[in-house]
Amino acid sequence: MSDPLRLGLAGLGTVGIGTLELLETQRNLIEIRCGKFLEVTAVSARDRGKDRGFDISKLQWHDDPVALATSDKVDIVVELMGGTDGAAKTLVETALAAGKPVVTANKALMAHHGTALAHLAESSGASLHFEAAVAGGIPVIKALREGLAGNRIHSITGILNGTSNYILTTMRETGRDFGSVLADAQALGYAEADPSFDIDGVDAAHKLALLTALAFGCEVDFPGVYVEGIRNIGAEDIAFAEELGYRIKLLAIAECNNGSVFQRVHPCLVDRKAPIASVDGVFNAVVAEGDYVGTTLFEGRGAGAYPTASAVVADIIDVARGQQLPTFSLPVERLNKLSTRPMAEHVGAYYLRLACLDEAGVIADITATLRDENISVETMVQRGRSSKEGQSVPVVITTHETNEAAMLRALARIEQQKSVLEPPHLIRIEAL
Structure with a gap:
């Protein structure tokens, strides 16, 4: 076996402790599968004295998580702190700039800064892994x-x-x-x-x-x-x-x-x-x-200490095996800048729930408004008569496929009808 790979882990919440436990429990299995001994050498968290149910006394403690990125006793940085900016972002940027692989479970950080971080990783020859950021233990x-x-x-x-x-x-x-x-x-x-x-x-x-x-x-x-x-x-x-x-x-x-x-x-x-x-x-x-x-x-x-830790450790094993792929499948310069379609262009069927007065002509007015926008009704459910005058009864309508912009125009007009007592409630129907 070669020299051990030394891990620095920032963030000792449920996922962080779960990761430490998994690395300890599966130590022999992981070593066989990746061909290297993985050793956690340093950790960082907000409260050093907190009882976390796991002995960290033998690990080097850093009050400043960013120090993990520059420590000569850390080969791989594992960021499990969370947060879009602040220390988590600085830690990841510093580690990548230093050429150290980073494993993170931070979906907010990656969603807001993923492209820039991927570019930084490529520039320094480091790798950036984020399996645990999406869907927990599902690979x-x-x-x-x-x-x-x-x-x-x-x-x-x-x-x-x-x-x-x-x-x-x-x-x-x-x-x-x-x-x-x-x-x-x-x-x-x-x-x-x-x-x-x-x-x-x-x-x-x-x-x-x-x-x-x-x-x-x-x-x-x-x-x-x-x-x-x-x-x-x-x-x-x-x-x-x-x-x-x-x-x-x-x-x-x-x-x-x-x-x-x-x-x-x-x-x-x-x-x-x-x-x-x-x-x-x-x-x-x-x-x-x-x-x-x-x-x-x-x-x-999709969440929890152990499923998410499973994904974190899978990324660590990939690093240990020398696997280095583009962060988002392609080199950053080849990533497309695709235009974003607005929700108004969505085409699909819709569910509408209305609270209407129980009186003649109400349904006719509603369906006429839908007709004016070329919206075809598929089903309609109207509950029994109200026991008191002026009280509402629920009316539920599902439509055939239509354009969202047309649907929103129709709903704006329906909401203005005196017989409709509450804003219409819309849910999209998805054909899967």
Whole structure:
């Protein structure tokens, strides 16, 4: 065996400790598989005295994580701190500039600065690895960059946030409303005290921007992702979707056509028979459509200490084996600058839920407005009569495929009708 590869690990949260545990437990297996002994020599975190359930007393401690990048006792830098900027960004930049390989699980950092970091890595001859940044333990980065390298990828569709998927699954199984299920998810540790990044779709958008760059050989364009979360999904929407043969999922979708890319994250109704519809709880899934391979589905745990640590260590093993591939499949100078298509150009079917007065002519007015925009109704569900005058009744409409701009114009007019008591609620229907 050659000299050991020395690891410097910044960030000792659940993933960091999980990585240390995996490296220790699987020490012999990893050494056999990569042909080198991996040794963690230095660590850094915010609180040196915190009890983390793992003995770090023999490891060199750095109060400043950036010191790992310049330490002569560190060959590979592992960044598990998180954060778009600040110390995490400085650490990664310093390590790459010094020619040291970097392994990171930081999707926000990569989504905002991935192209620049990839350029820095290439300039210095270092390598940048981020398998753990997307879909936890599912090896989807490796699949796109290596396993599907002989294909042109047409589209990527994924459930990329376990918190949102858990909430939607539990709402369907229990009939409870969003707020109640979110509170439970926080109590169970599936959702943060501030769950905004998860339930508002930002976390999924970070991951989608990275998958888009890998799949289509383009620069990372996080600002180009349309983002819509699940805060407005009601228990009644879940129930109506089931009645109509659908399930509601927060999907991240990327498509490339004629030199432009469409990136969007939003709730969708998907057919109950679609494979992705059965991906429940905290699980993630990614569907890739390639020209030769056809449809491929990757499913597994998208977060958690051990699944994410599994992906981190897989990247470390790649470094130990000497594997050095372009960060986003192609050298940076060959990455395309694809134009971004606006959401107004989306074409698809739609689910509408309206709260209407129970009186004659209401449905006729609504359908006439849709007709004026050339929007064809596929199904309509109207619940029974209101028991009190002036109270609303729910009306649910699904449409055939139409242009989003036309749909939004129709909804603006419908909302102005006196018989419609609340803003119309729209969810896109995705054919998978």
